[in-house]
Amino acid sequence: MVPLKITERLARLSPSPTMAIDAKVKRLLQEGKDVVNLTAGEPDFDTPEAIRNAAVAAMEHGETRYTPAGGTAQLKRAVAARLEADTGIAYAPEEILVSVGAKHSLYNAMMALVAPGDGVLVPVPYWVTYPEQVRLADGVVEPVPIAPERRGVLAVEDLAAKVSESTRGLILNSPCNPSGAVIEPDGLAAIAEFVVDHDLWVISDEIYGRLIYEDTAQRSIAAFPGLRERTIVVNGVSKAYAMTGWRIGYAAGPRPVITAMANLQSQSTSNPTSIAQAAAVEALTGDQAPVEAMRRHFDERRRYTLGRLNRIRGLVAPSPRGAFYLWVDMHAWIGQEIRGRLVTHSDDLAFVLLEEAGVGVVPGSGFGVDDHFRISYATSNDLLADAMDRLERLLGSQ
Numbered sequence: 464m465v466p467l468k469i470t471e472r473l474a475r476l477s478p479s480p481t482m483a484i485d486a487k488v489k490r491l492l493q494e495g496k497d498v499v500n501l502t503a504g505e506p507d508f509d510t511p512e513a514i515r516n517a518a519v520a521a522m523e524h525g526e527t528r529y530t531p532a533g534g535t536a537q538l539k540r541a542v543a544a545r546l547e548a549d550t551g552i553a554y555a556p557e558e559i560l561v562s563v564g565a566k567h568s569l570y571n572a573m574m575a576l577v578a579p580g581d582g583v584l585v586p587v588p589y590w591v592t593y594p595e596q597v598r599l600a601d602g603v604v605e606p607v608p609i610a611p612e613r614r615g616v617l618a619v620e621d622l623a624a625k626v627s628e629s630t631r632g633l634i635l636n637s638p639c640n641p642s643g644a645v646i647e648p649d650g651l652a653a654i655a656e657f658v659v660d661h662d663l664w665v666i667s668d669e670i671y672g673r674l675i676y677e678d679t680a681q682r683s684i685a686a687f688p689g690l691r692e693r694t695i696v697v698n699g700v701s702k703a704y705a706m707t708g709w710r711i712g713y714a715a716g717p718r719p720v721i722t723a724m725a726n727l728q729s730q731s732t733s734n735p736t737s738i739a740q741a742a743a744v745e746a747l748t749g750d751q752a753p754v755e756a757m758r759r760h761f762d763e764r765r766r767y768t769l770g771r772l773n774r775i776r777g778l779v780a781p782s783p784r785g786a787f788y789l790w791v792d793m794h795a796w797i798g799q800e801i802r803g804r805l806v807t808h809s810d811d812l813a814f815v816l817l818e819e820a821g822v823g824v825v826p827g828s829g830f831g832v833d834d835h836f837r838i839s840y841a842t843s844n845d846l847l848a849d850a851m852d853r854l855e856r857l858l859g860s861q
């Protein structure tokens with residue numbers, strides 16, 4: 464027999480549970496079918512011009528060689544300045560690591576902090592990657608359902624109900640993908656106290672921190688008393704600067720952890736692309752007006768889509784305060800038939816919406832909740848209007 468036995472570690476790694484619907488959406492689009500795709504987890508805008516120009520200049524100036532594995536000094540300075548402006552926390556360059564996207568930063572952090580058997584609190588709904596990365600590090604996922612009356616906003620009571628003897632850490636994501644929920648400063652203060660009382664570490668994924676609405680206050684948990692020394696803040700340029708393809712993310716936290724993460728990175732991927740790093744310097748330190756312009760567009764689309772969606776029969780979504788998603792409660796459709804097709808969970812509904820209305824959505828199953836689905840409003844106003852018309856025609860209005 465050929466000795467190609469996949470390790471248990473990778474054999475248990477799940478492919479994305481939403482892959483089937485994802486593959487179908489992509490296939491239909493490739494075949495030129497009439498589908499409005501609301502599944503994308505990325506801005507539809509082009510990367511702003513000044514950032515693109517910075518990349519071209521970097522190429523022309525020969526910035527095409529290896530950089531320090533953990534990122535250029537210039538980019539670390541830019542990250543430090545941006546973090547200080549946005550969170551009020553000052554980090555030294557040795558407390559910052561630049562990686563190949565925030566997902567890579569998260570992976571490095573999990574490998575540094577999660578020991579075999581460690582419990583990690585993961586609020587539900589969660590971004591699909593967190594539980595898989597915890598398991599990759601041989602940790603134990605401790606899911607934390609959020610009480611329904613809180614409309615998706617995690618509170619300390621939810622954590623208190625799930626913390627166990629083996630809990631060592633917490634993954635926070637505010638604003639949250641998929642729900643768009645933002646934890647306000649009071650809530651964060653209570654969570655911070657809980658974290659200190661239970662002697663936990665926190666990985667705080669703040670990738671949507673620049674995309675918040677309705678005067679909602681965005682704060683980093685790392686800024687609360689006692690938290691800086693036990694928190695790894697993860698962020699990046701993908702969402703705020705429409706740079707998903709450039710692959711630049713970063714982590715900031717206590718030096719020993721950042722050093723361990725940097726060592727892992729230096730022995731695995733080495734440095735993120737030199738040219739993308741130069742572009743990220745421009746993104747973080749240059750004119751921030753494009754970020755605000757995109758945020759305003761998202762806000763306008765958010766309000767429009769929310770208004771339309773909440774008038775469609777059997778669908779309800781709370782008003783999200785951040786990111787660019789609506790988290791839609793579809794439980795009223797469970798057990799019902801649509802055009803003769805029985806809906807038993809979110810995957811069924813996603814297929815029905817795709818096949819009967821030509822609208823692509825992401826079923827909640829991948830985010831740990833089976834009676835919801837996620838739509839992204841990071842697409843044009845015309846397409847959003849078209850998608851809402853289609854859903855209304857198929858499901859009716861209320």
Ligand SMILES: Cc1ncc(COP(=O)(O)O)c(C=O)c1O
Binds near residue numbers: 700711
């Ligand atoms: C919550 C969350 N964290 C991290 C990421 C990864 O971002 P990046 O593109 O920088 O790897 C995403 C991307 O979808 C996300 O939604």
